[in-house]
Amino acid sequence: MITALQPGATNPMVDRAQFYTSPLNAQVLGDAVGRRIGIYDTTLRDGEQSVGVVFDPEDKVRIAHALDRLGVPRIEASFPRVSPRDEEAIRLLVQEDLDAQLWGFGRAVPADIELLAGLGLPATIIEAPVSHTKLAAYGVEPEKMLERIRTAVQAGVESGMRVCFFGVDGSRAHMDHLRASYEAALEGGAEEIAVVDTIGVLAPEAVRHLVGSVRGWVGPDIPIHWHGHNDFGLATAGAVAAVDGGANWIQATINGIGERAGNANIAEIALAFEGLYEHQTGLRLDRLRETSQLVAELAGHGYEPWKSVVGDNLFIRESGAVAMQFHEPEAVEPYAADLVGAERKIVLGKKSGAVSLDIKAEELGLDLDGLDQMALLQEVKRLSEDHRRTITDAEFVELVKRAQNG
Known part of the structure; x- marks a missing residue:
């Protein structure tokens, strides 16, 4: 018993x-x-x-x-x-x-x-x-x-x-x-x-x-x-x-x-x-x-990406306001990702902010120095809205290359 x-x-x-x-x-x-x-x-x-x-x-x-x-x-x-x-x-x-x-x-x-x-x-x-x-x-x-x-x-x-x-x-x-x-x-x-x-x-x-x-x-x-x-x-x-x-x-x-x-x-x-x-x-x-x-x-049945504990989105952050607190997990999450075997990450999309770009660039090893980051952010938002989803890392890399090439 x-x-x-x-x-x-x-x-x-x-x-x-x-x-x-x-x-x-x-x-x-x-x-x-x-x-x-x-x-x-x-x-x-x-x-x-x-x-x-x-x-x-x-x-x-x-x-x-x-x-x-x-x-x-x-x-x-x-x-x-x-x-x-x-x-x-x-x-x-x-x-x-x-x-x-x-x-x-x-x-x-x-x-x-x-x-x-x-x-x-x-x-x-x-x-x-x-x-x-x-x-x-x-x-x-x-x-x-x-x-x-x-x-x-x-x-x-x-x-x-x-x-x-x-x-x-x-x-x-x-x-x-x-x-x-x-x-x-x-x-x-x-x-x-x-x-x-x-x-x-x-x-x-x-x-x-x-x-x-x-x-x-x-x-x-x-x-x-x-x-x-x-x-x-x-x-x-x-x-x-x-x-x-x-x-x-x-x-x-x-x-x-x-x-x-x-x-x-x-x-x-x-x-x-x-x-x-x-x-x-x-x-x-x-x-x-x-x-x-x-x-x-x-x-043969999935579950909602926002499903508690197991959902794909629980530790993914798109919002710029939340990204500003990304390095303080307890500020934006009720429990640690490691606790339930998940990974934390930032994605870029319509709701992203300038801090989101910095975090993603650091993750991907990209140098944003000298770039007009607000213009880059607007391109991220435009692409996200056009495709009605977040953008992929490969798409962000391509946007950065375009910005660097003028």
Whole structure:
């Protein structure tokens, strides 16, 4: 189980001096910092549920190794009943030398449990619907589902797996039935439970309340997972609130890929936990971007250049006003580029200023002495506006040569 740390404890692989945040955080948060938070990756299962994404078994092995290098302690290997290739992926992964613990995923039905039990996995999620909306859609009576939960979990435990019960659509369940569902799972031998906002409808305050309520039901020793989606753009905020409510594990994906609007984004929640709350995730933050790029490539989906943590533009400066502060990173950035494995650089374009030219010229080894730099700047702006983009280094070199030749 991921355990609590003493207040103020931090990830030894993270240099806190590379965060340029506000002292107001510490003033407001007080002792609500320094917890140990487990990151449970579900990129290979829930992430692949993103429309049009197909990872073949070899892709899943590559991603799993990247996650392992990142320091993710638990990887959900796949949902083997989806297809023979998902089953094959698990068979390949259990043969790999990974530090991360592999988990399976299955429904509270005998066939799923039997298949999972034969794959050599040490642990698994077992899911079942718990909201009356979902139960009505499946045509199953609540009491009947409670028995299915108890029986399926017991079968998983008896096969030698550690079981986490995953209550589908728990955020819309009647609270008495949700509690009965978790109690049935614990009676069956579940050692962990997941609180699930399947369609991403909880405000952060409601997340905190729900997780806190579940913590009260199950006691202090049962690990609680939080699984939330991003339909209102609040998945990261929900993860933070879940931890505040007593969650030990956050289920999330690389790049936030997943069903509909996706899942909580590992890069975002890890950086928020480490940088703003001083919670320890154990992740190598400097490997977030390389892992993100691999998953984007294999999924066939990119992300916005301004995307937090992994976006291409985060440490690129075009504005002249910002360029004047370029050599003081803490003046214009919330954390160091090195912290997340990125590089800082200046680009030239419509918003550039004279200082931008000096920095770029020094970078490229160009001598601007004797040139009309304001005229050169106007040429940079004109070219940028004509092409509706920043200009390339080669284009800037050519502009300088023209200016030097009169």
